[in-house]
Amino acid sequence: MNVQQMELTASHPLALPVGVTLDRYIMHRQTAFPYATGELSQLLRDIALAGKIIHREVNRAGLIDLTGGMGVQNIQGESQQKLDMIANIRFSRALKNGGEACAIISEEEEGIIYTGNNHGKYVVAIDPLDGSSNIDVNVSIGTIFSIYRRVTPIGTDPTLDDFLQGGRRQVAAGYILYGSSTIMVYTTGHSVNGFTYDASLGEYILSHPDIHSPANGQIYSCNDGHVEGYETGVQAYLDGCRKKQFTARYIGSLVADFHRNLLKGGIYLYPPTRKAPDGKLRLLYEAFPLAFLAEKAGCLATSGHKAILDIKPTHLHQRTPLYIGAPTMVENLVGMLS
Ligand code: AHM
Ligand code: MG
Numbered sequence: 001m002n003v004q005q006m007e008l009t010a011s012h013p014l015a016l017p018v019g020v021t022l023d024r025y026i027m028h029r030q031t032a033f034p035y036a037t038g039e040l041s042q043l044l045r046d047i048a049l050a051g052k053i054i055h056r057e058v059n060r061a062g063l064i065d066l067t068g069g070m071g072v073q074n075i076q077g078e079s080q081q082k083l084d085m086i087a088n089i090r091f092s093r094a095l096k097n098g099g100e101a102c103a104i105i106s107e108e109e110e111g112i113i114y115t116g117n118n119h120g121k122y123v124v125a126i127d128p129l130d131g132s133s134n135i136d137v138n139v140s141i142g143t144i145f146s147i148y149r150r151v152t153p154i155g156t157d158p159t160l161d162d163f164l165q166g167g168r169r170q171v172a173a174g175y176i177l178y179g180s181s182t183i184m185v186y187t188t189g190h191s192v193n194g195f196t197y198d199a200s201l202g203e204y205i206l207s208h209p210d211i212h213s214p215a216n217g218q219i220y221s222c223n224d225g226h227v228e229g230y231e232t233g234v235q236a237y238l239d240g241c242r243k244k245q246f247t248a249r250y251i252g253s254l255v256a257d258f259h260r261n262l263l264k265g266g267i268y269l270y271p272p273t274r275k276a277p278d279g280k281l282r283l284l285y286e287a288f289p290l291a292f293l294a295e296k297a298g299c300l301a302t303s304g305h306k307a308i309l310d311i312k313p314t315h316l317h318q319r320t321p322l323y324i325g326a327p328t329m330v331e332n333l334v335g336m337l338s
Contacts, residue, residue: 022048022184022195022204029188039100039121040147040172040188046098047124047145048184048195048204050091051176054129054143055197057086058178083135084108087128087143095124102150103158105316107285112163112316118155122171123148123162125285131253140179142255146289147172163284163316167309173289175255183207185259185293192297208263213297216328217265218246221257229273233337240332254281258290258324262297267325267333271304279303279321283313287320300330304337 016025023045030041088108095101095115102120104113107127124147131141149171150162174186182197184204194208220241227235241248249266251257257268272279281287291301291308301308301324311320323330 016206018206018209020206022206025193025195025206042098043095043100043122043124043147044172044186044188046094046100047091047143047174047176050094051143051182051184052197052202053090053094054083054087054176055178055182055199057083057090058135058141059199083141084129084132091126091128091143103162105163105284107282107317110317112158112160114157118157121149121154123150123158125163125288127282127285130255130286131251134251134253140177140251140253140256142178142253142259143176144255144286144289145174146170146285146292160316164313166312167283167288167291170288170292173292175259175289175293177255177259179256179259183259185211185262187293187296189292189296192293211262211297213262213294213299214265214326215298217261217267217326218244219249219261219264219266220246220269220329221248221250221261221266222269222271223250223252224248226271226273229275230271231338234269234271234333237333237336254286254290258294261325262294262299265326267323267329269333270322272321276319278319281320281322283308283311283318283320284316287322287324288313290322290324294324298327299325300327302330302334304334 016028026041026044030038088106092104092113095104099117100120101115101122101124102117103115103123105125106113124145127144129141130144134141148162148165148169150158151165152159152162172186172188176184183194185194192211193206194211195204196207197204227238261268270279270281287308294301303311303321304323323333
C-alpha cells in the first residue's frame with residue numbers, strides 16, 4: 001500500500017485540525033501508515049519549499065528589477081518573463097536536490113529535464129509560474145504541479161512514457177497561489193487541503209481542510225474578448241449566464257480563477273477558438289493537475305467532449321480546451337455543445 005492509497009479522509013480520527021503546519025500534516029499522514037517510504041512526502045515538501053522561495057521573489061520583484069521580459073520566447077512562442085525563468089530554475093533545483101524525482105517537464109523547457117536521480121520513483125510536470133501576463137502588474141499568479149510514479153524501471157533513464165501515462169495515474173497534484181496571501185492546495189487522491197503560508201513563521205498552516213466545492217455556482221470566468229471566436233454552444237451558454245445575471249470574474253491567471261471558483265462555486269472556460277482550435281492551456285501541467293484536484297473536490301473538468309482525465313496524452317506540451325468547475329454549470333455547458 002502506498003501513501004496515496006492510504007490517505008486518510010479529513011473526518012478520520014487521525015485527521016489534524018486547522019492550524020497545523022504543512023510539514024506536520026504530511027508527516028502525520030505518512031507515519032499513520034507503516035509501509036509508506038516517505039518519498040512522496042519529501043517530494044511534496046520540496047515543492048512547498050520552492051514555493052516559499054517563489055513567494056519571496058514575487059513579493060520583492062518590483063524592488064530588485066525582477067519584473068519584465070527576458071527578451072526571448074519560451075517553447076510555446078510566448079515571451080518569457082524574468083520571474084518565469086527564476087521560478088523554473090528554483091523548482092528544478094529543489095526537485096534535483098530532493099532526489100525523489102527522476103525527471104521533470106516544465107512549461108518553460110522543451111524536453112525532459114533529467115535530475116540525475118535515476119533511483120527516484122517519481123516524475124513531476126510543472127508550470128512554474130502560471131499567469132505570466134500578470135507578473136508585472138502585481139496580480140495573482142501561481143505554480144501548478146502534477147506527480148506520477150514512474151513506469152520505467154528504477155535505475156534507468158526516465159522516458160516520455162513516464163509523463164504520458166494519463167491524468168488518472170497522477171499520485172498527487174496541486175498548486176501554489178501567490179495572491180493576497182500565498183496558499184498551497186494539493187491532493188494525494190483523496191481529500192483536498194489548503195495551507196496558507198505565514199511568512200513570519202516560514203510555515204504553511206492548514207487553513208482550508210477537506211475542501212468540497214459547491215455543486216452549483218453563479219460565477220463564470222473566461223476571456224470575454226475572445227467570445228466571437230467561440231463555438232455557438234459556448235456563446236449560447238455565456239448568453240444564458242448574462243441573462244441570469246451571474247457574476248463575471250476573470251483574472252487571466254488560471255490558478256487564481258480556479259481557486260476562487262473552487263471555494264465559491266463557478267466555472268472557468270478556455271474554449272477552442274478559430275485561432276487556437278485546441279485551446280490555449282496545456283494538458284500535462286495545467287489541465288491534468290487541476291482536473292485531478294477538481295474531481296477530488298467534487299467539481300468536473302472536461303474538454304467539452306471528454307473528461308480531461310480521460311484524454312490520452314501524446315506529447316509533452318499538448319493543449320486542450322478546458323471547462324472546469326461546479327458540476328451543474330459544467331454539465332449545462334456541455335449539454336449546449338454540438
Ligand atoms: P501562461 O502559462 O503563459 O501564463 O498562460 C496560461 C494563462 C492562464 O493562467 C490564463 O487563464 C490564460 O493563460 C489567460 O489567457 P488569455 O490572456 O488568452 O485570456
Ligand atoms: Mg502557464
